Amino acid sequence: MRVAGLELAVITYDPVEIQQVYVDRQELEFPMLSDVGSAVIKSYGLLNESVETASRVYGIPHPGTFILDSNGRVLERFFERGYQPRNTVSSIAVKLGNPLRGTGVDGIRLTTDHLEAVAYPTDRIVAPGNRFSVVLDVTPKFGMHVYAPGSHSYQVIALRINPKEGLVTHPIIYPESEIYHFEPLDERVEVYQQPFRMVQDITIPTVPEIRQRAVDGGSLIIDGVFEYQACDDVICYNPVVLPVSWTLTLRSIID
Structure with missing residues (x-):
């Protein structure tokens, strides 16, 4: 992360003594910041006061990740609906256009x-x-284009993940496209002609079967298809569908 210009820190309202026990137990290598009284948490609008004050979750910060610059200014923010689903650091780095070292080498x-x-x-x-x-x-x-989302009936380039075992797929993040003018039909459509990056977010479910498999050191297969239709200035070629698959190692939730 440091090579990519990033540092990771976690902030909670717990006193240092409680944090240290947790850090030692989990063998964490990143700093935890103690914000007793939640002054900093409140200043960022993160204090969860949407539940009754007697609730055990009252005051726990809303689940999210802030990207700050060296002056503490918020550059980006990533939030989740619950406390267990969390963006990974590598996923955030890719969305910021600054992948961590080793990402994608295989x-x-x-x-x-x-x-x-x-x-x-x-x-x-x-x-x-x-x-x-x-x-x-x-x-x-050279000379080819593929179709971006837009106001047309052509097949948009896409990655379709098999939502098996409760996997949650989120809307694909597409970059800004360009307009291609097909002169014979005086048609203008959204396309990609230059190198570009698509990002498909996936959330691993927290169902008992997956949790137990993680405890046992098991794996999870992510598979699907990459599909697109390409054209040049003369011909629109048949749609292409290519299978893709990855086997990921599961680890237990830190708690």
């Missing part, structure tokens, strides 16, 4: 007549509740 390489692509997960080791990403770095070949 990606699946896909080559067709129309494009080249590298597909890879941001994390090879995941826990129940982790929200990680599958990334597609796509380079259309």
Whole structure:
């Protein structure tokens, strides 16, 4: 992370003594900051006061991750609906355009007549509740374009993950597209002609079966298809569907 210019810190309202017990038990290598009284937590609007004051979860900060600059200014924020589903650091780094060292080095390489692509997960080791990403770095070949989401009926380039075992797939994050003008029909459509990156977020379920498999050191297979339709200035080629699959190692939830 430091090579990518990032540091990780966790802030809670617990006193240092309680934090230290947790750090020692989990053998954590990142700092935990004690915010007794929740002054900092309140200043960022994170204090959860939406439940009764007698509730055991009253005052626990809303689950989220802030990206700060060296002056403490918020650059980005990533929030979840619950306390167990969390974005992984590698997934956040990819979305910020600054992948951590080693991300994608063992990606699946896909080559067709129309494009080249590298597909890879941001994390090879995941826990129940982790929200990680599958990334597609796509380079259309010279003279080719593929279709971005937009106001047209062409097949949009996509990654479709098999939602087995309760996997939750989130909307694909597409980059900004460009407008291609097909002069014979005076048609303008949203396309990609230059190298681009697509990001598909996936959340690992916290169901008992997956949790037990994680305790046992098991694995989880993520599979699906990469599909697109490519055209050049003259021909629109048949749609292409390519299978993709990754085997991820499961680890237990830190609690």
